[in-house]
Amino acid sequence: PYFxxxxxxxxxxxxxxxxxDYRSPRxxxxxxxxxxxxxxxKRSLREGWLTEEQLRLIxxxxxxxxxxxxxxxxxxxEPSEEELYTDLYCGVCSDVIP
Structure with a gap:
């Protein structure tokens, strides 16, 4: 497995x-x-990890x-009004996000 x-x-x-349009072309x-x-x-193709066909299927x-x-x-x-503000933030991520 990879991460x-x-x-x-x-x-x-x-x-x-x-x-x-606030970003420059550069x-x-x-x-x-x-x-x-x-x-x-590109690397997957170069290294032979995947073929063009496999990428097409993906x-x-x-x-x-x-x-x-x-x-x-x-x-x-449509969600109810009460549900509109649920699940906006990750409760378990508070130790990761300052």
Whole structure:
């Protein structure tokens, strides 16, 4: 088993209304070159850990999980007002997050 800690960068804005145009093209390019997901894919191919076909299957599985999750969300009832502010914070993470 492996544990991968990947510090990622949010390339898109916070919402549909946030175009993210406060970032320079130079900043975006710098972080695209350091994208840990892209780097892991490239290294997995280079080292022979995964094949193109295996990566394609992983992508298909991820897409299916996302589609299933969206369907679930769209078909679920809206949360009650009392539930809106539950599970926002990790109660067991207080020793990790200052």
């Amino acid at each position: 991968i800690e990947a510090h990622t960068y949010r390339f898109e804005g916070h919402s549909m209304a946030d175009k993210g 900043e975006l390019e710098m972080f695209r070159k350091k994208d840990p997901i892209d780097l892991l894919v 992508d298909q599985k991820v897409e299916a999980v996302v589609e299933e999750s969206v369907e679930f969300a769209l078909n679920s009832p």
